[in-house]
Amino acid sequence: MKTNHIQTTINGDVTEFLCNADESLLDVLRDRLGMTGAKEGCGTGDCGACSVTLNGRLVCSCLVLGVETEGAEIQTIEGMANGDNLHTLQRVFLEEAALQCGICTPGILIAAKSLLEKNPNPTDTEVRYWLAGNLCRCTGYDKIIKAVQTAAAEMRGA
Amino acid sequence: MALDTPKRDFKIVGTRVPRPDGIDKVTGKAAYGADITATGMLHGRILRSPHAHARIISIDTSAAEAAEGVKAIVTSADFATPDDAGIRDIRDNCLALDKVLYDGHAIAAVAATSKSAAKAAIRLIRVEYEILPHVTDVDAAMKPDAPIVQSGRAFESVPAGMSQNVHSHVEFGHGDLDAGFANADKIIERTFKTAATHQGYIEPQACMANLGADGRGELWCCTQGQYMVRENCAAILGIEASQLRVTSSEIGGGFGGKTTTFIEPVALALSRKSGKPVKIVMTREEVFRATGPTVSTSMDVKIGMKNDGRITAARAELRYQGGAFPNHTVEFGAQAAFAAYDLAAVQTLGWGVMTNRPKEVAYRAPGAPTAIYAVESVVDELCQQLNLDPLDVRLLNAARKGTLSAYGPTFNEIGLVATLEAAKNHPHYTAPLGENQGRGLSCGFWFNFGGNTCVSLNLNSDGTVGVVEGNPDIGGSRASISMMAAEELGIPYDKVRTVIADTTSLGFNDVTDGSRVTFAVGLATIEAARAAKNEMCARVAKLWGIDTDAVQWEDGSVKPAGPNAGEHAPMSIADIAAIADETGGPIAGHHEVNADGAGVSFGVHLVDTEVDPETGATTVLRYTVFQDAGKAVHPDYVEGQMQGGAVQGIGWALNEEYIYGDDGLLQNASLLDYRVPVASDLPNIETVILEIPNPGHPYGVRGVGETPIVPPLAAISNAVSRAAGIRLTELPMSPPRILHAITQRRDG
Numbered sequence: 067m068k069t070n071h072i073q074t075t076i077n078g079d080v081t082e083f084l085c086n087a088d089e090s091l092l093d094v095l096r097d098r099l100g101m102t103g104a105k106e107g108c109g110t111g112d113c114g115a116c117s118v119t120l121n122g123r124l125v126c127s128c129l130v131l132g133v134e135t136e137g138a139e140i141q142t143i144e145g146m147a148n149g150d151n152l153h154t155l156q157r158v159f160l161e162e163a164a165l166q167c168g169i170c171t172p173g174i175l176i177a178a179k180s181l182l183e184k185n186p187n188p189t190d191t192e193v194r195y196w197l198a199g200n201l202c203r204c205t206g207y208d209k210i211i212k213a214v215q216t217a218a219a220e221m222r223g224a
Numbered sequence: 225m226a227l228d229t230p231k232r233d234f235k236i237v238g239t240r241v242p243r244p245d246g247i248d249k250v251t252g253k254a255a256y257g258a259d260i261t262a263t264g265m266l267h268g269r270i271l272r273s274p275h276a277h278a279r280i281i282s283i284d285t286s287a288a289e290a291a292e293g294v295k296a297i298v299t300s301a302d303f304a305t306p307d308d309a310g311i312r313d314i315r316d317n318c319l320a321l322d323k324v325l326y327d328g329h330a331i332a333a334v335a336a337t338s339k340s341a342a343k344a345a346i347r348l349i350r351v352e353y354e355i356l357p358h359v360t361d362v363d364a365a366m367k368p369d370a371p372i373v374q375s376g377r378a379f380e381s382v383p384a385g386m387s388q389n390v391h392s393h394v395e396f397g398h399g400d401l402d403a404g405f406a407n408a409d410k411i412i413e414r415t416f417k418t419a420a421t422h423q424g425y426i427e428p429q430a431c432m433a434n435l436g437a438d439g440r441g442e443l444w445c446c447t448q449g450q451y452m453v454r455e456n457c458a459a460i461l462g463i464e465a466s467q468l469r470v471t472s473s474e475i476g477g478g479f480g481g482k483t484t485t486f487i488e489p490v491a492l493a494l495s496r497k498s499g500k501p502v503k504i505v506m507t508r509e510e511v512f513r514a515t516g517p518t519v520s521t522s523m524d525v526k527i528g529m530k531n532d533g534r535i536t537a538a539r540a541e542l543r544y545q546g547g548a549f550p551n552h553t554v555e556f557g558a559q560a561a562f563a564a565y566d567l568a569a570v571q572t573l574g575w576g577v578m579t580n581r582p583k584e585v586a587y588r589a590p591g592a593p594t595a596i597y598a599v600e601s602v603v604d605e606l607c608q609q610l611n612l613d614p615l616d617v618r619l620l621n622a623a624r625k626g627t628l629s630a631y632g633p634t635f636n637e638i639g640l641v642a643t644l645e646a647a648k649n650h651p652h653y654t655a656p657l658g659e660n661q662g663r664g665l666s667c668g669f670w671f672n673f674g675g676n677t678c679v680s681l682n683l684n685s686d687g688t689v690g691v692v693e694g695n696p697d698i699g700g701s702r703a704s705i706s707m708m709a710a711e712e713l714g715i716p717y718d719k720v721r722t723v724i725a726d727t728t729s730l731g732f733n734d735v736t737d738g739s740r741v742t743f744a745v746g747l748a749t750i751e752a753a754r755a756a757k758n759e760m761c762a763r764v765a766k767l768w769g770i771d772t773d774a775v776q777w778e779d780g781s782v783k784p785a786g787p788n789a790g791e792h793a794p795m796s797i798a799d800i801a802a803i804a805d806e807t808g809g810p811i812a813g814h815h816e817v818n819a820d821g822a823g824v825s826f827g828v829h830l831v832d833t834e835v836d837p838e839t840g841a842t843t844v845l846r847y848t849v850f851q852d853a854g855k856a857v858h859p860d861y862v863e864g865q866m867q868g869g870a871v872q873g874i875g876w877a878l879n880e881e882y883i884y885g886d887d888g889l890l891q892n893a894s895l896l897d898y899r900v901p902v903a904s905d906l907p908n909i910e911t912v913i914l915e916i917p918n919p920g921h922p923y924g925v926r927g928v929g930e931t932p933i934v935p936p937l938a939a940i941s942n943a944v945s946r947a948a949g950i951r952l953t954e955l956p957m958s959p960p961r962i963l964h965a966i967t968q969r970r971d972g
Contacts, residue, residue: 086340088340097339101252104252107427107476108894110508110896112896113895115426143252144252152250152251156250156251160243160250162860163240163864165249166699166700166864167425167426167477168245168250169256169425169427171249198902198904199902201895203423203424203872204477204699206864206867206868206869206901206906207906208909209860209864209867211903
């Protein structure tokens with residue numbers, strides 16, 4: 067199979083990689099670039115553990131092909147904190163214990179950040195529907211929803 | 225204060241400190257099973273049965289062996305013969321012996337230089353099958369003429385003449401049932417069925433194996449128990465336990481589902497054969513088809529009650545199928561069924577049954593949710609028919625200290641009555657309900673477990689402390705273990721770092737199961753800290769030239785015990801650590817124990833639901849969990865267990881099920897078709913923690929992780945039955961099933 071040369075920007079850094087035509091963006095991130103923060107829970111777009119943003123749009127990276135990302139801007143969990151300063155969502159998730167095993171956490175943080183960029187003042191129902199594509203089996207979602215709202219309030223005040 | 229006096233005043237235990245693994249988990253740095261790679265590694269892939277039941281006539285791997293990039297192929301012929309029958313079953317589940325026993329049963333595996341090469345190669349393996357008749361339903365499998373899954377597996381407890389699929393029979397209880405039922409004013413007997421569900425951990429099983437021809441190996445995997453993995457794999461590969469070092473990765477959920485091995489022996493066999501590291505990561509489809517679902521059940525429950533609500537007699541007969549191998553889950557169900565009640569006459573019978581389904585694996589309080597669902601449904605229906613308050617009836621019959629439990633032991637300090645009273649006094653219980661709405665409640669119970677546990681606690685030269693324990697952290701246990709160490713030593717929480725040992729670095733530890741870690745590892749940590757404190761007291765006494773009796777431990781320092789001990793400035797842990805090399809060398813504390821006294825756990829759940837009479841769809845409107853935590857070490861994570869368990873139970877009650885076709889094949893092996901609850905399905909889950917100290921733990925701690933999945937099945941069914949105006953007796957209560965029941969009620 068012919069490999070393809072792709073150039074993207076990931077978390078602000080120009081990044082080049084080679085990939086086969088059948089490799090997903092998730093495969094590229096994890097296997098080619100060593101960025102294992104995005105997780106594969108299903109590979110079929112049902113769990114959201116591999117969530118990233120592609121040109122500002124929230125996507126399951128398992129449903130995007132690596133070759134589709136030529137020239138694209140990609141944001142992953144690895145780029146969410148600014149150095150040792152956690153993003154408000156990351157910090158509040160820790161303060162409010164909005165994670166247990168943590169496997170869904172990168173995807174949920176990326177999805178929640180995407181929500182708050184579009185809607186800084188969501189209702190609980192809006193948060194629940196926005197995150198309906200991100201499965202969490204540990205928490206029952208309660209503390210996740212509350213943490214997103216705490217972070218949203220803090221970010222609105224900032 | 226004597227070191228063995230129960231401690232009830234805390235500085236750190238009971239607070240909500242940050243978790244030590246938190247930053248890594250919110251920044252994507254935490255390394256889970258699939259996140260490890262090795263230089264020169266190969267990718268493993270497993271060929272699985274497309275049939276529910278078939279004899280393997282032959283396996284031809286020649287075309288696959290010749291394919292590009294293929295370095296090794298293994299079948300069951302590459303495994304040894306373990307002495308232990310249970311481990312032989314695990315082996316035969318990892319790679320089928322002579323028959324495939326269910327859709328998805330592993331047959332052979334390939335290691336190749338890329339994922340795509342491995343995937344292509346397994347398609348080139350030719351398997352010749354003789355298709356056999358199959359059975360997937362528990363009642364059908366018990367019929368004398370049912371297709372036989374495995375022969376000769378029945379225990380002596382099974383009467384002659386039954387289907388060979390029936391492998392076990394258990395019975396518990398006491399008292400005169402006939403007299404009890406004769407004394408009842410009202411008797412209800414119902415039959416229930418529940419579907420098999422899956423633990424649904426978001427992280428599929430994954431491992432990286434490196435095993436040399438000399439029998440020395442390294443294994444990295446996501447598991448609830450690295451020692452269990454080592455023992456299973458060593459026996460299956462025919463190597464010595466000392467030669468296999470197993471390291472547990474961060475674990476992306478388990479809920480009991482990672483208490484066994486599926487891919488690890490296969491990866492080790494591929495690595496041994498290829499001479500290279502081999503990584504296997506399961507797909508979600510493989511997780512559904514071949515890793516542990518729960519039992520599915522068929523159950524009869526009969527309960528007699530006086531007009532005042534007193535239960536006079538109770539009987540349950542449970543039939544649990546647990547897939548293609550024997551298991552003991554029905555025993556837990558039969559023991560747990562009536563645990564919440566103080567009964568004069570009670571009997572539970574259990575039948576364990578094999579079918580052509582994947583080998584059942586533990587899921588949070590295994591066996592209890594279904595049995596208690598059936599019992600609590602009948603109690604609720606009796607309350608309805610006798611016009612009694614369901615909480616008052618449970619309080620009237622509640623097990624308490626001194627109750628002879630239905631499964632044998634007499635209860636010590638238990639929190640059921642306090643939990644029921646908390647529910648009764650909560651505003652949720654009396655909040656008004658609207659049209660098509662119903663309120664349900666249920667008690668829940670789990671035994672809890674202690675088990676084999678080792679902890680080492682090391683004092684560092686700067687006065688900080690390292691704790692080495694052997695149980696994967698599945699819900700924040702490194703935080704709670706560090707808290708208990710800090711509490712006992714009287715030092716700040718952030719001066720303690722807890723790590724999880726590999727199998728060579730610490731003695732054997734039982735699997736992270738039975739809600740045992742905070743209890744048993746906590747207990748061993750406290751005892752290890754006490755051992756270190758004793759050593760520090762002895763060192764300081766020697767330094768001061770006085771008897772050990774003349775010093776005491778207070779607020780993280782060694783002090784003279786009284787005026788006769790002389791004038792000495794107190795020495796802190798840091799002071800003692802700094803000069804340890806002058807007083808006898810490094811200071812550490814250890815504790816090794818097979819912990820007893822876990823203390824049983826009770827909870828009560830209250831739920832309001834609304835049922836749409838046009839569609840049969842259920843909305844969960846309000847949910848409150850009440851549970852006795854003994855002492856809640858980290859309340860956030862106790863609440864998290866209560867909320868997460870409740871939501872898993874909501875899924876079990878309303879959506880989740882393994883659906884098999886007449887062909888015996890699983891029809892919904894994806895997260896789209898096997899639908900776990902998502903955020904928009906749910907309300908907030910309110911929690912009320914009660915703290916009735918467990919006398920078996922120095923701080924009063926009892927396990928909390930499993931009980932919360934037990935009550936939701938009945939609580940939701942009771943709420944839905946009251947909302948829909950008809951008693952439902954089958955799970956899940958999917959919209960078509962509820963609509964059918966409503967239609968039947970309307971049509972009379």
